[in-house]
Amino acid sequence: MATASTLAVRQLWRAPLRTAALAVALGSLIALVVAFAVVGDAQVRGLSGALEDNDADLWVLASGSEGALAASRVDPALLETVAAIDGVARVAPIGEVRVGMRIDGGRLVDASLWGIDPDNRAAPPIEVGRPPAQPGQAIADGADRHLGLVPGARVEVVDVAMPLEIVGLTEGRRFASIPTITVPYARWVEVVDGLNPDNDEVFPTAFALSTEPGSDPDRVAAAITAAVPALLAAPPATLAAQLPGIDGLRSSFGTAALVSLVAVAAATAAFTGLQVEQDRRMLATLRAIGASSRMLARVYQVRVALLVLLGALAASLLIGVAQTLSPPSIPIRLEPRILVAVAGATWAAAALAAGRSLRTIRDGDPADVLRAPA
Amino acid sequence: MMLATWLVGRDLRRAPSRLLRQAVTLSVLATLAMTLSTLVDTLDRRSTGLLRAVEADLVVFNAEARQQVLRSRVPAPGMIGVGFVDGVHDVGVLSVVPTTVGHAGDQTRATLVGFNARTPAEPTRVLDGRLPTDGEPNIAAVDAALHRTGIEIGDRITLGGSLDVEVVGVIPEARFLQQPTVWVPPEVWARTGARAFPERGYAETLLGVGLAEVQVGRDAAAVAEDVVADLAEEDLDVEVVARREALAAVPGVAAIRATFGVLVILALGVVAIVAAGFALLQADRDRTLHAELRAIGAEPRLLAGVALLRLAALWLTASAVAVVLTGALAAATPAGVPLTVRAPVLVVVITLLGAAVFAGGALGVLRTRRTDPVEALGERW
Numbered sequence: 001m002a003t004a005s006t007l008a009v010r011q012l013w014r015a016p017l018r019t020a021a022l023a024v025a026l027g028s029l030i031a032l033v034v035a036f037a038v039v040g041d042a043q044v045r046g047l048s049g050a051l052e053d054n055d056a057d058l059w060v061l062a063s064g065s066e067g068a069l070a071a072s073r074v075d076p077a078l079l080e081t082v083a084a085i086d087g088v089a090r091v092a093p094i095g096e097v098r099v100g101m102r103i104d105g106g107r108l109v110d111a112s113l114w115g116i117d118p119d120n121r122a123a124p125p126i127e128v129g130r131p132p133a134q135p136g137q138a139i140a141d142g143a144d145r146h147l148g149l150v151p152g153a154r155v156e157v158v159d160v161a162m163p164l165e166i167v168g169l170t171e172g173r174r175f176a177s178i179p180t181i182t183v184p185y186a187r188w189v190e191v192v193d194g195l196n197p198d199n200d201e202v203f204p205t206a207f208a209l210s211t212e213p214g215s216d217p218d219r220v221a222a223a224i225t226a227a228v229p230a231l232l233a234a235p236p237a238t239l240a241a242q243l244p245g246i247d248g249l250r251s252s253f254g255t256a257a258l259v260s261l262v263a264v265a266a267a268t269a270a271f272t273g274l275q276v277e278q279d280r281r282m283l284a285t286l287r288a289i290g291a292s293s294r295m296l297a298r299v300y301q302v303r304v305a306l307l308v309l310l311g312a313l314a315a316s317l318l319i320g321v322a323q324t325l326s327p328p329s330i331p332i333r334l335e336p337r338i339l340v341a342v343a344g345a346t347w348a349a350a351a352l353a354a355g356r357s358l359r360t361i362r363d364g365d366p367a368d369v370l371r372a373p374a
Numbered sequence: 375m376m377l378a379t380w381l382v383g384r385d386l387r388r389a390p391s392r393l394l395r396q397a398v399t400l401s402v403l404a405t406l407a408m409t410l411s412t413l414v415d416t417l418d419r420r421s422t423g424l425l426r427a428v429e430a431d432l433v434v435f436n437a438e439a440r441q442q443v444l445r446s447r448v449p450a451p452g453m454i455g456v457g458f459v460d461g462v463h464d465v466g467v468l469s470v471v472p473t474t475v476g477h478a479g480d481q482t483r484a485t486l487v488g489f490n491a492r493t494p495a496e497p498t499r500v501l502d503g504r505l506p507t508d509g510e511p512n513i514a515a516v517d518a519a520l521h522r523t524g525i526e527i528g529d530r531i532t533l534g535g536s537l538d539v540e541v542v543g544v545i546p547e548a549r550f551l552q553q554p555t556v557w558v559p560p561e562v563w564a565r566t567g568a569r570a571f572p573e574r575g576y577a578e579t580l581l582g583v584g585l586a587e588v589q590v591g592r593d594a595a596a597v598a599e600d601v602v603a604d605l606a607e608e609d610l611d612v613e614v615v616a617r618r619e620a621l622a623a624v625p626g627v628a629a630i631r632a633t634f635g636v637l638v639i640l641a642l643g644v645v646a647i648v649a650a651g652f653a654l655l656q657a658d659r660d661r662t663l664h665a666e667l668r669a670i671g672a673e674p675r676l677l678a679g680v681a682l683l684r685l686a687a688l689w690l691t692a693s694a695v696a697v698v699l700t701g702a703l704a705a706a707t708p709a710g711v712p713l714t715v716r717a718p719v720l721v722v723v724i725t726l727l728g729a730a731v732f733a734g735g736a737l738g739v740l741r742t743r744r745t746d747p748v749e750a751l752g753e754r755w
Contacts, residue, residue, distance in 0.1 A: 046629065047626060071471065071472050098442060177629035248417055249626070253634065255707065260641070263402050266399070270402065274655065
């Protein structure tokens with residue numbers, strides 16, 4: 001094995017340009033699969049993280065909204081009805097509205113403004129800073145630090161003279177892939193009322209509830225819908241999966257990653273096969289002068305493994321560069337688990353292709369190969 | 375050129391399987407490029423199909439809606455006012471609400487679209503039957519996505535679990551936020567919306583978005599400013615944007631374009647580079663053979679022609695295989711996966727692949743031409 005390794009390394013070393021080109025090509029393809037898998041996951045979280053990772057047991061939406069949070073408005077009078085249902089420990093309103101805002105007087109950006117009281121289980125956990133203690137305080141998702149959404153930042157909601165001060169950051173709780181800010185529910189009502197001065201009453205978007213210990217959330221959800229048909233109760237993660245567009249986006253990234261993986265494996269296998277075919281005469285000559293076909297096969301397999309390893313290293317490098325240079329909207333990061341899986345699949349495909357091509361050389365007569373035209 | 379074509383033709387006749395063998399890698403790369411491009415195209419279209427189905431120049435939102443079709447509520451008198459603005463040719467209203475469609479015991483999530491017939495809010499194409507007209511009670515047209523679930527013209531469907539309507543037409547797929555659409559007269563939309571959200575007090579006087587067609591020769595941006603100014607005089611704050619801008623403002627579209635779109639463009643770049651490298655390798659493989667032929671007097675131009683024609687055959691074969699594979703993949707995947715093949719997308723990918731293959735091949739041919747036959751014949755195997 002040592003001889004095979006030495007020979008394989010020397011072969012690669014003798015043609016540094018070709019080796020580098022192959023490693024970069026392989027690396028680009030491997031990096032592509034990793035990027036699709038990682039960014040897809042981040043994208044889905046950016047669209048639905050506020051629900052997907054929510055700690056409340058159940059959320060209650062207007063059944064007419066058909067899962068679209070933007071269309072859900074729940075009658076606040078129903079809060080007491082829901083609270084009285086068997087198994088419900090605590091219920092509180094939640095609000096969501098899309099607003100325009102300026103961070104520290106900067107440019108106008110779209111944002112998702114949430115109204116959730118800090119003591120509500122649905123409130124996002126604080127990773128940096130503290131929860132809002134006063135009406136004018138807010139927390140933001142850390143994914144938008146690059147926009148200046150950090151503790152101490154001052155946020156102005158367009159058309160409403162109620163500035164907010166960011167006092168804390170949460171992670172992974174974005175919504176609709178836009179900056180996501182959470183204020184106490186009472187302040188959210190004031191903001192929505194300020195945006196729509198002609199409205200008689202501000203309706204919450206949903207209710208978040210905790211169930212009593214030992215009670216089955218599914219049963220409680222069914223009881224809520226049975227008691228008030230205009231309401232739909234479900235775990236927040238389920239609602240997140242049903243948000244319009246999430247399913248399509250998830251399957252798009254999944255399909256893209258899968259097709260890319262198949263393409264990487266197939267292209268690597270084909271390249272390897274082509275390489276062996278190109279070296280047929282050399283391999284036949286070596287066999288004609290006594291080299292064992294097993295040794296030649298080993299040299300080739302080691303070479304393939306080394307190339308894939310180099311490709312994986314190139315992929316790590318490319319992902320690292322992308323991680324540094326890509327805008328925050330494309331959250332590329334190195335996921336070693338995915339990288340190893342993709343590199344493994346690539347190596348398996350290349351090794352199979354090399355083995356198949358080498359078998360034809362092992363089974364053939366070297367003299368026939370050498371007699372054939374170049 | 376004739377001789378080069380004849381030689382390539384002879385070569386293909388002698389060993390047709392060789393071309394297929396060589397086309398495998400390129401076919402895989404082309405399939406990858408076509409699938410990714412189709413995915414991003416379909417994802418975008420399934421989010422914005424509603425606004426693509428109509429042919430308006432401008433979209434009018436109420437200011438608070440911040441360009442969200444689902445939130446927009448423009449008062450009806452405001453839309454009448456838009457029609458009188460100088461430069462506006464015609465105006466219509468499009469209103470949406472999430473709903474369910476019940477048919478033969480199955481329930482499908484959909485978007486209910488209320489629209490004014492014979493205005494810019496009307497879908498431009500009808501596949502079968504006809505479109506509902508304003509004031510017609512309890513009739514609807516469905517888009518092709520719903521039609522594929524088994525809903526036919528003449529069938530009765532239940533909207534929002536309570537309102538029965540008869541299907542009178544089928545329009546091309548016009549999804550909104552990935553959901554199929556049902557198109558109904560404004561009155562049916564208002565009634566269904568009122569049942570779904572009784573507390574919101576939907577009324578026929580509060581509509582969704584306005585769609586305006588600008589007179590020929592008028593600048594749409596200037597007309598948009600006039601509409602905003604005219605309605606402001608009536609104390610109505612509206613935002614008027616070009617349809618292209620409204621498409622980009624659909625929730626998730628900007629994010630999809632900025633992430634998935636950019637990744638797909640990167641992927642196409644990688645595919646182009648690898649395809650060019652592959653073509654270079656193919657041309658390079660025949661370097662020794664071409665040196666031998668040049669040594670015995672073959673014209674370098676003829677050899678270059680043969681190499682490029684062979685690559686052209688390779689490219690066409692790979693493209694054809696990739697079209698078949700992508701089509702098969704689209705047919706085999708569940709309907710939820712946004713993979714609907716469109717000819718323009720395939721043509722763009724085939725063109726890009728062709729450019730990459732010929733660039734790589736040309737580089738290989740140049741390298742071969744610069745090689746001294748004696749040097750090539752003397753090099754190690």
